[in-house]
Amino acid sequence: MSKKKLSKLLALYLPYVVIGLVATNLGEAWRLAVGKELGDKIVSLMDTLPAVFSNPLPSLHPFDLFIGLCCGAGMRLAVYLKGKNAKKYRHGMEYGSARWGGPKDIEPFMAPKFEDNIILTKTERLMMSNRPPDPKNARNKNVLVVGGSGSGKTRFFIKPNLLQCDSKNFPVSFVVTDPKGSIGVECGEALLKHGYKLKFFNTINFSKSMRYNPMAYIHSEKDVLKLVTALMTNTKGEGQGGDPFWDKAERLLLVSLIAYLHYEAPVEEQNFATLLEMLNTMQVSEDDETYQNPVDLLFEDLGKKKPKSFAVRQYKLYKLAAGDICSK
Template sequence: MLKKRNYAEYLSKEELMAFSEYRYRTQNNGYGKKTCKIKNFNTSEKAYARMNTQLYSQRVALSLDTRFTQLNLNSIVLGGSGTGKSRYYVKPNLLQSNSSFVVTDPSGELLRSCGKMLEDEGYVIKYLNIEDMSNSMRYNPFNYIHEDADIPLMVDALISNIEGPVKSKGGDSKFWDETSRTLVIAICGYLFETQPMEKRNFTNVVKLMEIMNVVDEDTVEMDELDKLFADLEEADPDSYAVSNYKVIKSAGRGTTAQNIIISTLAIFSRFFKLGKISNLTYKDELNLEEIGQKKCALFIITPQGSTTYNFLAAELYTQLFDILYKQGHANAKKEGTTNVEIKQNVRMLIDEAGNVGTIPHLENIISTCRKYNIAISLIYQNKAQIESLFEKKWEILVGNCETMLFLGGIDPSTVKLISERLGKETITTRYVSNTKGRASSNTVTTQALGRNLMTTTEIEQMKNENCIVFIRSMKPFMDKKYPLEKHPNYKKSGDYSDKNLYIPRRMIRLKRGVLKSLEVYRCDEEEYVHPKYMDKYQDEWDADSDDFAGSESVENKENSEDIEDVLNEKRINMPPEELLKVLNMDMEKSNEAVKVLKGYNPYSEFDMEI
């Protein structure tokens, strides 16, 4: 029976199992042959395209209500080139328009096909175009740094994915990696603690690296970067940036330190001194916080050939997971509950996940994201891609995806995995022997044997229109791939008509004058501002400190409080000139007080208020 809950229809597990027209059975009705049983469907079972579901094949879908199904919505999708990962899985699920979506979009096909339909459904469309950076919304990772603890996460994702000699290979290069990482954290921390938001970007990280001068071990002179951090330490001795910078300086001077700095600078300069990347990352227009609050669709457009700049995609995914988790905890704290679900459910459709790069701690994220109302679909060409990215942790990743969709392929490791997951069936073999002669006889011997439900050869030769779906606690399904043209929203998509194509027309021009104006200043430059004057320290500095020149004087702060007392008290038996002298007020701050003072009557013991 169909069950109604929150105005949406759901199927029980038994009815869901009936969706599969062909489901393999572990039984045998013949000699040495396996059989499939065809299921006849009644009217209610044919209503499989519920909009509140995640689609896997023509007749297999899973409700988004994970409490009802007791299953998470994390999926592993495996399919070789040309098996239809985008057409038969990603596009149908985008047409469902039932979640916020974050989609890896090789070449921009998905945005063009589904963007207009989603926009018409009320979605906010966002896109980061790594393939054509001049036709993109801007993304600045610094925009999502709100505390010191956010900095290592941002830097880890960056260093894990940027190519070059800082890649950790163990041994001495491990030290090399950690030193480079600490240097970048220190400089990012300096920007976060001292600079306004418009000057926090990786272009300025490179500029600060450039003014760092490594000298001989016997030389004690300070370079320009030393002076900046010395000023910061004077303003805030407990600075997180300063503590990391001291680690770098304690590593010593000379050849080793110089090589580390030069290598780190070379790698960062290779990317962030490029005009197109500086222009793309100097400010932020994506507003990632909205994705967990209302229906949004974010398309991350990646090149199909080169993966050189895909570190930006990995960085974005890393920060987005962190943002959504924090939103969940903030909501729970605000409501006084333990429920950390975010307001708007989010589905990550990470197509060509093997080319996105490394998302730090993804195996931990995928094991906990369900309770935050987040679902992740990782789409790979084969098992080898997963193993190369996660090494020994790949089984943890796959084990936390309760659904696997196999669309076809011939990769040996992949078809072996599918064959093993399908399990075995029992077949009966019959041996007949005849003995001729005076004592002729016939002997019939039957024997039960086990064989793989599908051998690797049979999986390789599976029809291109078929797919296999595995769902935890159920027998595997063999079904036809989802027919995109049968989806109720298909006629609204760009695949149906060119009139429905979403054409991004946002061109961001490189303005070197703007970028130049946002550069951070050195100590010897006239525009340089001492860190103690920054807002961060104005908010936190002790007002009793005489060294803090950037705040109001203690006397002025007391005067500000006295102004409020003047307005509230009924007795001011003092001449106006003397009161102004005591309070030391400027006219802008004393307009309201002057109204009281004008009513002063020296012959009355009470003030007159006007």
């Protein structure tokens, strides 16, 4: 056993040993007290106590040692029970311990390199790594900035992090909403110098916006269905819809046309402009039921070459639905 452990044990149990040795004198005083009745014993004990304690040495009589052992063990048990059931008080914190954090509090959550952090304030940053040296310091990287108009949300948070650009260890891209239209002007040149490619999407002034072609991201039949679903969902007006037949017919027509453009048309024609041109050429003759518009001819020709084509199958379902409504 090391000296450190031994000193701890002595400091912990020595007081109870001393109490036990002193208590042997109580056993001796009780043993020397005369009287057969309990009351007589207690009265006599008052006389024997001064005489017994006049001798500082403990008694080694078995009965006296037993009394001392019981007193020492009882005192140790009482202290243990009191400590186990004791309430933990935080004096001076009766109304809570919340406080504003400082540089020392945020230090474990910051990366050593400045550029490897999300800038929060002049002295506070948050590491971008999801695997810090100490796992308990890992934090969510989402930051909520709350402030009124003109409080500096853009000036003191968005712009510093944009101008920091990316680090070699954590290359990042930025998606920024710019209602005022000032961030691109003020920070765009710095981003270009760091090798970023800037893309602007302006839903207010289309002359200042780059174009987005959803058809460029179609790679399978599932993508065609997803695009049509998104298109119909976002162009549907408010309120209750009418007969669901029309929605189904619209879905079949759009799926067939977009699938045709994806699988058969040149890349430069795979866009919504071509889709609108196809829709504009789909005239219907009320006098001639055998009339075929240019789109009908396109799918008829494709059906001869590729009868199992996804676009052809969807267009046939659309024509069946159209014929069904005409017969009604």
